[in-house]
Amino acid sequence: MRxxxxxxxxxxxxxMSGWWFVGSLGEALFFAxxxxxxxxxxxTLVGWQFLSPTTQVFPIGYGFWLLISVxxxxxxxxxxxxxxxxxxxxxxxxxxxxxxxxxLVSRPNRPYVKNMLPPMVPILAPFTDSPGAKLAYRLPGExxxxxxxxxIGLFAMAWNAMIAVFSVFAIGGFLKGAIQYRLLMxxxxxxxxxxxxxQLFVKSYIKEIGIGSTTVEIEDLPLVPGKxxxxxxxxxxxxxxxxxxxxxxxxxxxxxHFGTDVRTEREIVRLQNILDQGxxxxxxxxxxxxxxxxxxxxxxxxxxxxLHNAIHWKIIVEGEANRWPSYSRSFPVVVYPxxxxxxxxxxx
Amino acid sequence: MIRLxxxxxxxxxxxxxxxxxxxxxxxxxxxxxxxxxVVWLTEGKGTEDLGVHFFQRLTGNSIAxxxxxxxxxxxxxxxxxxxxxxxxxxxISWCVRVRFYLNDGTELVAQQPFYLGxxxxxx
Numbered sequence: 001m002r003x004x005x006x007x008x009x010x011x012x013x014x015x016m017s018g019w020w021f022v023g024s025l026g027e028a029l030f031f032a033x034x035x036x037x038x039x040x041x042x043x044t045l046v047g048w049q050f051l052s053p054t055t056q057v058f059p060i061g062y063g064f065w066l067l068i069s070v071x072x073x074x075x076x077x078x079x080x081x082x083x084x085x086x087x088x089x090x091x092x093x094x095x096x097x098x099x100x101x102x103x104l105v106s107r108p109n110r111p112y113v114k115n116m117l118p119p120m121v122p123i124l125a126p127f128t129d130s131p132g133a134k135l136a137y138r139l140p141g142e143x144x145x146x147x148x149x150x151x152i153g154l155f156a157m158a159w160n161a162m163i164a165v166f167s168v169f170a171i172g173g174f175l176k177g178a179i180q181y182r183l184l185m186x187x188x189x190x191x192x193x194x195x196x197x198x199q200l201f202v203k204s205y206i207k208e209i210g211i212g213s214t215t216v217e218i219e220d221l222p223l224v225p226g227k228x229x230x231x232x233x234x235x236x237x238x239x240x241x242x243x244x245x246x247x248x249x250x251x252x253x254x255x256x257h258f259g260t261d262v263r264t265e266r267e268i269v270r271l272q273n274i275l276d277q278g279x280x281x282x283x284x285x286x287x288x289x290x291x292x293x294x295x296x297x298x299x300x301x302x303x304x305x306x307l308h309n310a311i312h313w314k315i316i317v318e319g320e321a322n323r324w325p326s327y328s329r330s331f332p333v334v335v336y337p338x339x340x341x342x343x344x345x346x347x348x
Numbered sequence: 349m350i351r352l353x354x355x356x357x358x359x360x361x362x363x364x365x366x367x368x369x370x371x372x373x374x375x376x377x378x379x380x381x382x383x384x385x386v387v388w389l390t391e392g393k394g395t396e397d398l399g400v401h402f403f404q405r406l407t408g409n410s411i412a413x414x415x416x417x418x419x420x421x422x423x424x425x426x427x428x429x430x431x432x433x434x435x436x437x438x439x440i441s442w443c444v445r446v447r448f449y450l451n452d453g454t455e456l457v458a459q460q461p462f463y464l465g466x467x468x469x470x471x
Contacts, residue, residue, distance in 0.1 A: 092447055094385040097400045118428040120388075120399065252437040254394025265393055267436050301433050301467045306397035309390045309438045337361055337429045337465065 028085035035078025042071040122305045122334055124222055132217030135232050139216045139315065139331040149204045156197035163187065163194045207325065212237020212282070214317050214329045218294075222336040223313070226298035231274065233317060235288040240322040244277040246315060248294055250301065253310040270300070274315075302337040350444050350460035351419070358463040361428040367460070368419035369446045374456075376416050381449040382406040386424050388464075392438035401427060431465030 045067055048056050058064045087096060117123065132138040166187055173180045212235060219230040233246055250270035256263055275292040282288045294315070304311040315331040353366040365386065371379075386402040402424045406414070414420060433440040442464045448456040 092383055093398055094387055094400050094403055094445065094447075095383060095405065097387075097398055098403045101400070119401075120430045252435050254392060254437040256394045265437060269436055299467060301435070302429055302431060304430050304433075304440070306390060306399070306430075308395040308397050309392070311433070311435070311438075337431055 024085055024089050028082055028089070031078045031081030031085060033078075034074055035082055038071050038074025038076075038078055042068070042075060045071065118302070118337055120306055121222075121303050121336060124334055127332070127334055128221050132232070135217035135219050135230055137218050137221050139218060139333065141214065141216075142314075142330045142332060143208075146208075149201070149208055152197065152201045152204055156194070156201045159190075159197055160194040163190045166190065210237070211239065211319070211321060211324055211327055212287075214319075216315055216317065216331045218315075218333065222303075222334040223294075223296045224336055225296045225300040225302070225338055228293050228295040231292050231294045231315065233275075233288075233290045233292070235282060235290075235317075235319070237282050237287075238284050239282055239324060241277070241280050241282060241288065242320040242322060244280070244288070244290070244317070244319045246274040246290070246292060246294075246317055248272040248274055248296075249314045249316050251312045251314065253312060255308045270297070272297070296335055300335060303334045350446055350458050352444070352460060352462055353421075354462075357461070358466065359426055361426060361431070361465060363426050365424045365426050365444070365462070366421070367424075367444050368421040369444075369458070370419040371416060371448055371456070374416075374448070374450070376411065378450050378452070379411050379416070379448060380407070380451050381447075382411060383445075383447040383449075384420075384422065385445050386426075386442070387445055388430055388440055388442045390438050390440055392435070394438055399430070426464055431467045432463040434468040 045058065045064070049060070049064070053059075058067060087099070091099070126140060128137050130138045130140065166183060170180055170183050170187055173183070214236070215234045217232040217234075223229060231246070233244075235241070235244065248271075249268055251266055251268050253264060253266045256265070272295075274294050275290060277288075277290055280288055296313075300313075301311055303313055313333050313335045315333060316328060317331070318326070318328045320326045349372070350367060350369045353368065359365055369384065382405070384402075384404045384406075385400055388399045388401065390397045404422070430440050432442055441461055443459045443461040445457065445459040450456070
């Protein structure tokens with residue numbers, strides 16, 4: 001039989017195996033004590049300063065103001081934390097959600113307005129702010145390699161800057177006739193790491209640039225289930241493409257706490273082949289242009305975005321080129337629910 | 349008890365959800381607050397999200413003014429989204445939820461699920 005009262009419970013992300021009330025009470029008491037300690041220290045500091053400035057251990061200066069700001073932050077954190085925990089116990093989930101949205105003063109429920117944005121669907125503006133050359137909109141790209149490229153670049157830059165500074169010291173010592181052997185011993189592996197980081201960055205950069213950019217234009221946005229839209233893919237660069245495919249993908253995304261980590265899991269739940277292109281040669285000034293039709297399935301779920309969960313729709317371009325590693329580029333789109341077919345009011 | 353007044357528990361976006369709720373065997377004087385809400389919530393692998401589409405809290409005079417021996421009827425126009433959905437990592441479900449707070453600290457909760465849209469369920 002499960003014990004009625006469990007003081008120690010395992011916390012699994014947002015879920016707890018113990019008695020939730022004990023946890024909430026403990027948290028509230030912790031923040032209340034935080035608040036009290038803050039108030040006591042703050043009062044002591046300020047009171048002492050005014051009542052007996054001559055015996056004050058912390059005369060007004062940097063130390064005094066630092067202590068004042070630390071104790072004030074204790075008071076603020078304690079008060080906010082305490083009331084947040086109390087609200088969590090004293091109000092229902094729905095009431096808390098309404099307070100978070102509208103504040104403590106209750107407002108009447110807003111009347112239904114037909115031209116309001118569909119709730120929990122990503123806003124259209126970032127997708128429609130770039131007009132296409134042939135079709136209405138050029139889709140923004142999400143290149144998975146860009147983050148890694150920037151990280152490698154930043155690391156190579158910072159590391160080599162540090163090595164350059166140490167090299168100046170080493171050369172300065174050498175010119176003065178005092179060779180610093182310990183610094184040299186550190187510099188040799190440091191220079192090697194710097195060179196390898198630079199090489200890796202250049203390689204990744206050439207890979208990103210060499211294949212050439214990919215743009216995707218679409219006839220209309222937002223997309224609506226059951227409708228077909230013209231799509232134009234333009235692949236730039238100077239290369240021989242062995243295979244190029246365009247896919248429409250629906251992906252679910254969930255974020256959750258695992259212990260102290262925050263993890264995000266993604267899963268493709270729908271994949272539709274739009275176009276497969278065989279061997280073709282691309283040259284500078286003569287990009288590969290492919291036109292096709294993309295049909296959103298009539299039973300498709302719309303795009304969805306909440307705090308921890310999402311449903312994304314994307315156009316994915318995957319290519320294999322001679323002498324280049326295969327690549328994949330993703331272009332997110334927004335799918336609206338069936339009833340909403342009046343995008344003009346939302347794009348402005 | 350909550351009862352949806354539609355023929356089926358499936359509604360289309362922009363439809364009007366009509367429902368009634370009632371409480372039996374509880375004296376009016378013992379009720380301190382009543383909360384009625386129409387909410388969507390996510391379930392699944394991710395941390396649960398909750399969205400409140402409609403919320404009504406009755407306290408004090410509002411409770412005294414109502415006749416709790418008959419069902420309380422409400423009409424709520426439904427939004428375009430999010431539609432009910434059953435995926436692999438997440439599920440989006442809609443429900444009407446009623447909470448009764450009694451003077452002795454007891455909380456009675458009832459909820460009635462319904463579907464918005466036909467993405468995962470045919471009418």
